[in-house]
Amino acid sequence: MSKSAVLITGAGPTGLVLAYWLARRGVRVRLIDKTAEAGTTSRAVAVQARTLELYRQLGLAAAVVEQGLQFKALNLWARGERVGHFEVGEIGRGLSPYPYILSFPQDLHERLLIDRLRAIGVEVERNTELLGYQDTGPAVRARIRRKDGQEEEIEADYLAGCDGARSTVRHGLGATFHGGTYERTFYVADAVMRGPAADQELHIALDDADFLAVFPMKGEGRVRLIGTVKRESEDQPDPTWEDISPIAIQRLRLTVDRVNWFSTYRVHHRVTDRFRRGRVFLAGDAAHIHSPAGGQGMNTGIGDAVNLAWKLAEVLGGSANESLLDTYEPERIAFARRLVATTDAAFSFATREGRIARAVRLGIAPRVVPRLFSRPRVRRFLFRTASQIRVRYRQSALSEGSAGAVHGGDRLPWVAGLDNFAPLASLGWQVHVYGGASPALADRCSARSLPLHRFEWGPGAEDAGLRRDALYLLRPDGYVALADPGASVTNLERYLENRGLAPRRG
Numbered sequence: 001m002s003k004s005a006v007l008i009t010g011a012g013p014t015g016l017v018l019a020y021w022l023a024r025r026g027v028r029v030r031l032i033d034k035t036a037e038a039g040t041t042s043r044a045v046a047v048q049a050r051t052l053e054l055y056r057q058l059g060l061a062a063a064v065v066e067q068g069l070q071f072k073a074l075n076l077w078a079r080g081e082r083v084g085h086f087e088v089g090e091i092g093r094g095l096s097p098y099p100y101i102l103s104f105p106q107d108l109h110e111r112l113l114i115d116r117l118r119a120i121g122v123e124v125e126r127n128t129e130l131l132g133y134q135d136t137g138p139a140v141r142a143r144i145r146r147k148d149g150q151e152e153e154i155e156a157d158y159l160a161g162c163d164g165a166r167s168t169v170r171h172g173l174g175a176t177f178h179g180g181t182y183e184r185t186f187y188v189a190d191a192v193m194r195g196p197a198a199d200q201e202l203h204i205a206l207d208d209a210d211f212l213a214v215f216p217m218k219g220e221g222r223v224r225l226i227g228t229v230k231r232e233s234e235d236q237p238d239p240t241w242e243d244i245s246p247i248a249i250q251r252l253r254l255t256v257d258r259v260n261w262f263s264t265y266r267v268h269h270r271v272t273d274r275f276r277r278g279r280v281f282l283a284g285d286a287a288h289i290h291s292p293a294g295g296q297g298m299n300t301g302i303g304d305a306v307n308l309a310w311k312l313a314e315v316l317g318g319s320a321n322e323s324l325l326d327t328y329e330p331e332r333i334a335f336a337r338r339l340v341a342t343t344d345a346a347f348s349f350a351t352r353e354g355r356i357a358r359a360v361r362l363g364i365a366p367r368v369v370p371r372l373f374s375r376p377r378v379r380r381f382l383f384r385t386a387s388q389i390r391v392r393y394r395q396s397a398l399s400e401g402s403a404g405a406v407h408g409g410d411r412l413p414w415v416a417g418l419d420n421f422a423p424l425a426s427l428g429w430q431v432h433v434y435g436g437a438s439p440a441l442a443d444r445c446s447a448r449s450l451p452l453h454r455f456e457w458g459p460g461a462e463d464a465g466l467r468r469d470a471l472y473l474l475r476p477d478g479y480v481a482l483a484d485p486g487a488s489v490t491n492l493e494r495y496l497e498n499r500g501l502a503p504r505r506g
Helices: 013-024 049-058 061-067 106-119 168-173 247-251 297-316 322-351 355-373 376-387 422-426 439-447 459-463 489-498
Strands: 002-009 029-032 073-078 081-087 129-135 140-145 151-161 177-194 202-206 211-216 222-228 255-272 280-282 400-403 430-434 452-455 471-474 480-484
Touching: 002 013, 002 297, 013 029, 013 049, 013 106, 013 297, 049 061, 049 297, 049 376, 049 422, 061 106, 073 355, 081 355, 129 151, 129 168, 151 168, 151 297, 168 280, 211 247, 222 247, 255 322, 297 322, 355 376, 422 430, 430 439, 439 452, 439 489, 471 489, 480 489
Parallel strands: 002 029, 002 151, 073 202, 151 280, 400 480, 430 452
Antiparallel strands: 073 081, 129 140, 140 151, 177 222, 177 255, 202 211, 211 222, 430 471, 471 480
């Protein structure tokens, strides 16, 4: 029987990021996937700021930004008329080192992650399927079928199901997957087009019984389309490009030069009732699926992966009690439920049929949305929400205290002039002080092998909501664990002792 610290099933972005973080921390992983090769088609294209911040910790952000395309503007259309044009190039300036939304298709995304994993000695085991597993208490015993058809038994400390909406791991847990399915059939296409909406900007078109989103990608006239299939073609077993609803495309005056690939799918909105049982975890689409509204799906799965990865690494490395893993489900399931609820509302608005729905979508929204979006406060709020930099864990058992406007559980605010995110590349616990740190605190951090980073106090730190001379204990994922305005050594020690934490340098 072979042994591994963590067995990961599913090599989409969620499983790949989980494996990469763990491997970077020296954890032995096996990553299996039942497909023969990495995907060459995908719906996901948007990479949000919070994902790029986490990728910077892993040394991935620069490559993603270089290969991706920044959205310059968002356009709203109604019945073929442009009713709103909003510049969004750096809508989040001052809030993140990545103040934009990036277009980077999932297939290229996966290829980058696979290459980085290979460089550190981790290969995706293709054509390898999880047949079943048992949590024995001290370990997980899993049966897999390898590419050669032979079955193998693996003993792992933990099993992570990143195996998508039809997750074998979730079924094995007996977890429910409540939610629903939208009525219409949608398509996704990679195409080369000409016309006003093929201008490397994002376009959302609302119509009487049609919906179209045009996502820009790198390459002259290259776009990713998401739209609806014609009603009369929805029951066909294999709809083609000729079966799409063409109204919105025609009204946007788009000419199709080439369709590189085309696929249809049904959109679901579901959240499992548990993200963990014992030594088995769920992440990504295995735990939650929702509409493409807001470009949140892939980013949320990556957020799951990072949250789980650092906790597994701390426990397996002996730096934390196993109780640390109890915080994974409550932190991520709460966010998933809110996300599914909000994206469901937005997508229903854009696609619902009926006289009243059409009146709101085509009559009221085109007048109200541009006015709202023209307000700087609304634009900043929308960036914080879509970028996921507003995601926080204030109710978590790991979160304590407040100093300034920053609470335990908040993402560390970025301070542009200080670049206080740079130390997060250690992937370990650390203490930040903005201003002066006492000798006692410095000595205690040194004795704990806990890195202490001192930053000069200034207007940037104050504007970010930080408090002068306060102590901020940061988790490996860049969220504040303890915020203590008095920078008390006693409070720091008590926090670590009560939670069974013995942080080590990353």
